[in-house]
Amino acid sequence: MDLDTIRAFLTVADGxxxxxxxxxxxxxxPTVSRALGxxxxxxxxxxxxxxxxxxxxxxAGRELVLHARETIESYERGCARCRTSPLRTAASCRSPSCIPSALGWYPS
Incomplete structure (x- = not known):
């Protein structure tokens, strides 16, 4: 299962x-129909x-909707956190010396 299938399921579930x-x-x-199948x-x-x-x-579909929404919302929250995380800054540094300051371990 992939997120596109979950999103397609939710779109159809929402009318x-x-x-x-x-x-x-x-x-x-036809691709979406097969995915829903x-x-x-x-x-x-x-x-x-x-x-x-x-x-x-x-x-059963109504029950799955609740969990499918939670899955999509959790994924989107995780993506948002990754975009704003200090770890993102640390991962983009080229120098190992910038990682502690990017993480706030000590001032630069």
Missing amino acids: GTVTEAAEQAHRTQ RLEREVGTPLFQRVGRGLVLTL
């Missing part, structure tokens, strides 16, 4: 279509009920 999810992920509709197989139960041309969440 979007597979086509809209594909557009947001810059993928084709793999997700259902991975979870082991249907996540959507097909109603006409639309998709409606099953009980």
Whole structure:
């Protein structure tokens, strides 16, 4: 499973279509449909009920939405922390002597 599949699942779960999810992920509709099918197989139960041309969440799908949102939010928080972390500054230093000051271990 990848983050794009989770995001596509959430887009459809929020009332979007597979086509809209594909557009947001810059993928084709059949690719996203197959990814959602793999997700259902991975979870082991249907996540959507097909109603006409639309998709409606099953009980299992509603449960997964909660965890999928937490996963995406946690990933995004982690990325934000990495962008603002002193470790980012330390990792971009070329001199080993700048690492302690970048981490705030002692003033430069």
